[in-house]
Amino acid sequence: MKYIESVNNPKVKQWKKLLTKKERDKSGTFLIEGFHLVEEALKQGEQILEVIVSEKVDLPPRWDPAGTPVTLVTEEISNSLSETEAPQGIYAVCRQTVSEVGEAKTFLFIDAVQDPGNFGTMIRTADAAGIDAVVVGRGSVDIFNSKVLRSAQGSHFHLPIIKGDLHEWINKLQGENIPVYGTALEGASEYTKVSKSDSFALVVGNEGNGVSQDILASTTANLYIPIYGKSESLNVAVATGILLYYLKK
Template identity: 80%
Template sequence: MKHIESIQNPKVKQWKKLLTKKERDKSGTFLVEGFHLVEEALKQSDRVMEIIVSDKSGLPPRWDSGETPVTIVTEEISNSLSDTEAPQGIYAVCRQVQLEVPDAKTYLLIDAVQDPGNLGTMIRTADAAGIDAVVVGKGSVDVYNSKVLRSAQGSHFHLPIIRGDLHEWIEKLHEKNISVYGTALEGASAYTDISTAESYALLVGNEGNGVSKELLAKTTANLYIPIYGKSESLNVAVATGILLYFLKK
């Protein structure tokens, strides 16, 4: 194990840069924080480049880090890598992976969702609902944002998360005879009125504006969830969960 005690160490400066999207994109890596996320990352050991642990924390005895490099740092360094109020003192530097999904039958397509908590929850929900792949379109928050990672609770390591052009993806899905269901308030059918199938894609959109009209014009059908109370709308992550589980039937 290596030990680093200076917060000015070049390695520390590089780790801190991973808190920015610019450096994550440049390096093709990202930083996960906390015992649960690091443990989930280690289940895909080829994605973990390095483990960083505070000298106040240590690695759990049950963990098998294999040949993954481990660096022990001071509590000051550890805290500087965190954007949480109560850092757990453990991190992993992981590789970004753009996986191919040739045999996928079910998809979640995300258009311009900007709240990291919402995006992470939607990725986690897609994972729980057994969706094969998530495609995140332009205008959405970075999928490797620290708050997205925490909200997804390790689902980044369970299913393909692809950053792509949703117009191109919808065309590809139509070519495969996969139905694409948009979400809209106007010109849409109640979600319970459609027949479910083995293959499908659900398209959900921005918290305030919903899915862009250009994308909605390309869907197989558009759906809405009836509101029975006085609320004007549902949170996009909640709506996504309702629809994914219905389509999975």
């Protein structure tokens, strides 16, 4: 096990750079923080490149990092890598992978969602609902943003999450007779009017503006969730959960 005690060590500087989108894109890697996320990465195995642990922290006995380099660092270095108020002292560098959707039949399309908490929650919800893949369009927050990773709670390691042109994906799926449902407040049908299915795509959009009009014009149908109280709308992550669980057969 390597031990690093200088904050000026080149590896430490590189880890810190991974807190920026620019370096994540350049290196094709990202940094995760916390026991739960690191454990999920270790279970998946292929993406994890290195575990970083504070000298004040003991690795859980159930973990098996065999084959994965583990680097011990000072508490000062550990805290410098954290973006949380209560650092757990455990991190990992992971590889961004270009996922294949294979025989996927159910999809969540995300159009310009910018709040990382919402974004991560939708990924986690899609994972829980058994959705096969998530496709992220232009204008959305970075898939590997630290707040997105924490909100998704390890779902990044469970299903394909890919960047793509939503128009191309909609055309592709419709060519395969897979319905694509947009979400809108106007010119839409109540979501309970459509049937559950084992193949579909759901498009959800920006917190303020919703799904873009050009995408709504190309969907199979657009859906809305009735509001029975005085609220103007539902949080996009909550709406995503309602619709995915209803649509999934």
